[in-house]
Amino acid sequence: MSTCRQALLLSSSNCHGYTLLEFAKQEICNFLKKNNVSELIFVPYAQNDFNGYTAKIKEVIDPWGFTVTGLHTYPDAANAVNSAKAIFVGGGNTFLLLSRLYEKGLVSIIRKKVDEGSLAYIGSSAGTNVATKSIHTTNDMPIIYPPTFDAIGIVPFNINPHYIDKVENEKHKGETRDQRINEYMEMEHAAPVLGLREGAMLQVDGASLMLKGVAGAVLFKKGGCKEQFQAETDVSFLLN
């Protein structure tokens, strides 16, 4: 992996017991300061109300000392990302988000800029899914057909955001989250899957990968094994 890539991948923006992004405030602030960022471009493409969604995020992050603008307000999205020092890709529907990123030619631009260390990436939920190897382990409905499930690939594995191991309802016969992830693990092309609990996030700093936040994660491996990790665990081995 590149020794200079900078990313912060949140399971979700909402976490029980916290206001929007509150649980991640310190990590986001540290991450942006460390990367000398004062202006942050928000990518609202996973939802349809670009203005409303951007306003909600701006209302939270501007008071922390950064200026948030929506990518949709720039005349040319590719130019805007090419000139940006940091982007925040928000959650919503992963298929919609990935389709729009490809449509605007942003996947390769973001990949290249993050790889060379000239773009700091923050993602949440769907914005985290598209930062990984592929979107094979999103929880979202496939509401639009993207040109591929391959994603930006800032990390070489898959993430399942909003991970929860509880059975949703004992009388309901639909698959549990673990069953769904294990269906993926049975595929020949399956990469390891990190189930990020709500409140958890991954901090990518070059060759270092740290689990941060107020919750942990579960690693799914071939053969049905699971491994639990608490926050503040070094999981850099996942980058190899």
Added chain:
Amino acid sequence: MSTCRQALLLSSSNCHGYTLLEFAKQEICNFLKKNNVSELIFVPYAQNDFNGYTAKIKEVIDPWGFTVTGLHTYPDAANAVNSAKAIFVGGGNTFLLLSRLYEKGLVSIIRKKVDEGSLAYIGSSAGTNVATKSIHTTNDMPIIYPPTFDAIGIVPFNINPHYIDKVENEKHKGETRDQRINEYMEMEHAAPVLGLREGAMLQVDGASLMLKGVAGAVLFKKGGCKEQFQAETDVSFLLN
């Protein structure tokens, strides 16, 4: 729609309070007898253990007076379906199922034969998803990239199987089922979506469409409207 198509589309094979397929026994038996079927080909492609999965279904349906064989046991799947009078497409992962149906050239064969009335189709869960207009409203994880989300199209709308309107956990911030379906309804290409509760099934008999079983369904329409239907409701208007 064709005036001769014959299909029975189950939300799921399992329903709380019943053994496997028990809630659907009478409907399945009536459906097969009405179509003069004594041999039923089971399509286990939505899962990986073809023999084990077929054996489970055979154990239930053979005692009802029909002979079940797995499609995977035939030397040529396309030939087998072309010669079949009835197939039962089982549940598992919708993306895996649709990919395999396309790979084996079965989508167009099934579509044509059902359309001309020479193949009776039973589907359950993923097997129901692939029988609809498209798989846009499956609950499954996108574990493999299919050549398209378009499906067999026995009915011209979408189905969400295992439909449940309960919030899975108030502390969890992932989308509810209704939110996920409404994300699809916001798309320009969205067709109406019928949320089939576990225990519900649709009986397609030419131009007639009846809701059957031990549970009902919810119709999602553009603009955020929902309409509830009980079992034994005539919903033929959905075929127009």
